[in-house]
Amino acid sequence: MNTNTNALTHPAAPLLGRTALVTGGSRGIGAAVALRLAREGADVALTFVNGKDAAADIVRAVEALGRRAVALRADSADPKEAEGAVERAALALGGGPDVLVNNAGLGLLGPLETLTAADVDRLLAVNVRGVFLASRAAAARMTEGGRIITVGSCMTQRVPGPGGTLYAMSKSALAGLTKALARELGPRGITANIVHPGPIDTDMNPADGPFAAGQAALTALGRFGTADEVASTVAHLAQATYVTGAEFAVDGGHAA
Numbered sequence: 459m460n461t462n463t464n465a466l467t468h469p470a471a472p473l474l475g476r477t478a479l480v481t482g483g484s485r486g487i488g489a490a491v492a493l494r495l496a497r498e499g500a501d502v503a504l505t506f507v508n509g510k511d512a513a514a515d516i517v518r519a520v521e522a523l524g525r526r527a528v529a530l531r532a533d534s535a536d537p538k539e540a541e542g543a544v545e546r547a548a549l550a551l552g553g554g555p556d557v558l559v560n561n562a563g564l565g566l567l568g569p570l571e572t573l574t575a576a577d578v579d580r581l582l583a584v585n586v587r588g589v590f591l592a593s594r595a596a597a598a599r600m601t602e603g604g605r606i607i608t609v610g611s612c613m614t615q616r617v618p619g620p621g622g623t624l625y626a627m628s629k630s631a632l633a634g635l636t637k638a639l640a641r642e643l644g645p646r647g648i649t650a651n652i653v654h655p656g657p658i659d660t661d662m663n664p665a666d667g668p669f670a671a672g673q674a675a676l677t678a679l680g681r682f683g684t685a686d687e688v689a690s691t692v693a694h695l696a697q698a699t700y701v702t703g704a705e706f707a708v709d710g711g712h713a714a
């Protein structure tokens with residue numbers, strides 16, 4: 459019996475006919491993921507908050523690949539918007555999403571004594587609550603073969619220095635959520651996995667920033683990664699049929 463649910467897909471465009479929602483897809487890792495999924499055949503919805511023009515550029519780039527795309531302003535910090543983006547994406551793309559990529563996240567670092575209760579609420583709202591709500595909404599719509607892929611952080615595996623309490627806490631919550639989602643959704647043929655990037659050259663963490671050299675030195679490869687290098691693992695997980703509840707370091711050996 460053939461149990462490969464991708465067996466009938468087009469080899470050059472394995473995600474053809476599938477729809478994806480990428481949160482925070484206007485820049486950085488999310489933009490690279492949106493483009494990579496489109497290159498592999500998916501129609502793509504992406505969310506943004508401030509980067510309307512940047513989001514429109516990604517939509518045009520996806521359309522240039524022959525796929526459909528839509529940019530949705532949806533702040534993951536707002537529960538209604540985080541959840542509502544899933545239905546808006548489905549309406550715009552005519553179904554799905556078959557693939558949810560929980561990418562939107564804030565990088566709020568700082569000494570323990572400087573982090574306020576408001577900081578905790580804000581970071582958890584975007585990095586954790588928004589992911590939970592989008593995953594729940596997507597799971598409700600997904601059919602067999604659905605894929606939930608979350609962007610965590612290498613700081614769930616190894617915290618290399620001070621300042622990461624809040625951020626590491628938020629991303630570690632996502633690792634637990636992913637495993638629990640895998641268990642709950644597995645019987646329906648839906649997978650949930652998490653990717654842990656190391657230092658990736660984006661606006662959030664530029665490779666020429668003040669702390670960049672130290673971060674690069676902590677990796678086995680001695681360099682920052684690119685958003686495309688993360689996107690390739692996300693795209694793999696969008697197709698993988700027997701991988702769920704798993705954590706993937708895309709960190710240049712940061713955790714080695």
Ligand SMILES: NC(=O)c1ccc[n+]([C@@H]2O[C@H](COP(=O)([O-])OP(=O)(O)OC[C@H]3O[C@@H](n4cnc5c(N)ncnc54)[C@H](OP(=O)(O)O)[C@@H]3O)[C@@H](O)[C@H]2O)c1
Pocket residue numbers: 481482483484485486487488505506507508509510532533534535561562563564565584609610611612654655656657658659660661662663
């Ligand atoms: N870069 C790294 O070194 C690194 C390492 C580990 C993990 N990560 C994780 O990877 C993910 C992407 O990071 P990145 O480096 O690509 O970040 P980035 O360059 O700052 O881009 C963030 C993206 O998320 C969107 N966004 C921000 N806040 C949002 C919100 N409240 N609701 C919806 N969208 C929002 C932004 O949209 P607008 O521009 O429209 O605001 C933008 O598209 C994050 O979860 C981050 O924690 C990054």
